[in-house]
Amino acid sequence: MERNGWFGWERLEAPRATRDELSRVHSLRHVDLIAELSARGGGAIDLDTSAVAGTYEAALRAAGGAVALVDALLRDGEPCGVAALRPPGHHASAARAMGFCFFNNVAVAAAHARAAHAAERVLILDWDVHHGNGTNDIFQADPAVLFCSIHEWPLYPGTGPSDDVGSGAGEGFTVNMPVPGGSGDDVHLSLVEHVVAPLIRAWEPQLVLVSAGFDAHRADPLATLRLTEAGFAGMTASLRRACADVGAPIGLVLEGGYAVEALAASMAALVPVLGAAEVPRAVDVEVHPLARAASERLAQLGSMRRM
Numbered sequence: 001m002e003r004n005g006w007f008g009w010e011r012l013e014a015p016r017a018t019r020d021e022l023s024r025v026h027s028l029r030h031v032d033l034i035a036e037l038s039a040r041g042g043g044a045i046d047l048d049t050s051a052v053a054g055t056y057e058a059a060l061r062a063a064g065g066a067v068a069l070v071d072a073l074l075r076d077g078e079p080c081g082v083a084a085l086r087p088p089g090h091h092a093s094a095a096r097a098m099g100f101c102f103f104n105n106v107a108v109a110a111a112h113a114r115a116a117h118a119a120e121r122v123l124i125l126d127w128d129v130h131h132g133n134g135t136n137d138i139f140q141a142d143p144a145v146l147f148c149s150i151h152e153w154p155l156y157p158g159t160g161p162s163d164d165v166g167s168g169a170g171e172g173f174t175v176n177m178p179v180p181g182g183s184g185d186d187v188h189l190s191l192v193e194h195v196v197a198p199l200i201r202a203w204e205p206q207l208v209l210v211s212a213g214f215d216a217h218r219a220d221p222l223a224t225l226r227l228t229e230a231g232f233a234g235m236t237a238s239l240r241r242a243c244a245d246v247g248a249p250i251g252l253v254l255e256g257g258y259a260v261e262a263l264a265a266s267m268a269a270l271v272p273v274l275g276a277a278e279v280p281r282a283v284d285v286e287v288h289p290l291a292r293a294a295s296e297r298l299a300q301l302g303s304m305r306r307m
C-alpha cells in the first residue's frame, strides 16, 4: 500500500472502541477479562489464542477502527472505506475469544450502524477462508443483520453448514456457503455475483460490511483454497455494482490472511476497485453449481419472502 501511495486514500488512526460500543455485542465481563489478562502481561486463552500486554489496547483500536469506518460511511457520507486492523474479530462471540480474535470488530461495527445511525438493515459478507462463527452466533436470531459467509469446508472452526440459516426471527438471515478445499476464483466470484449481489439488490441494506480475510488466497499456509488477487478484486467489483444499485456504502474490515505478500497484493488489487470513481462494468461470470444450489435454498426459505 505504501509503494502505491495508499492509492490516494486518506489514512486515519483508529480510535479506541468505548465500553458502550463493545457492550452492544460483548458481555462486559468478557471485555474486562481481556483487559485483566493484558494487564497481567498476557497469557493463553486457548491453543490458538494468546494475549500479550498490548492485546487489549490493540483489540480496542481494531474494534474502534471498525466503528470509525461506519461513522465515515453513514455519518460523513463516504462511499467506501477499509479498516485495516489487527487483531481480527470474526471468531469472537459475545463472551468468548478464540481463533486469534478477542472482540468481534465487524459485529461491533454492524451494531454501531444499528444503534448510532438507525440503520435498519446491515449486510455482512465474510469471505475469510474460515467460517465467521462469532458473527454468525451474535446475529443468529437478528433479522436486521444479514450474515453471508463463504468458507472452506471442512476447516476450522467446523461451523457454518449450509443448513445453518439463522433461527427465530433471524431465520433466513444467515447464508452459509461452504466450499470444498481446492476451490478457486470461479466459485467465489459466482457465489458473490449470483447469490450475495442479488441479496443486496433484493434486501436493500443501508450498509454493506465485508469481513475481509485473505487466507483463501492460494499462497496462504492455513487453508487450501486457490484464490488470486484477481478473485478478490472481482468480488469487490461485484459488490460495488450491487451497492451502487441500492445506494449502500461499503466498508471492508480486515480479518485473517497469513501470507503477508499475498495479503498485500490482494489489498493493492481491490482497493482501486473499491475506490474507483466509476462503478466497475458488469462482467460475465459463469454460474457455479454451488451458487445455483445456494440460490435454490434461499428461494425455499419463507423468510426470504419477507424481503
Ligand SMILES: [Zn+2]
Binding pocket: 128, 129, 130, 213, 215, 255, 256, 257
Ligand atoms: Zn481466517
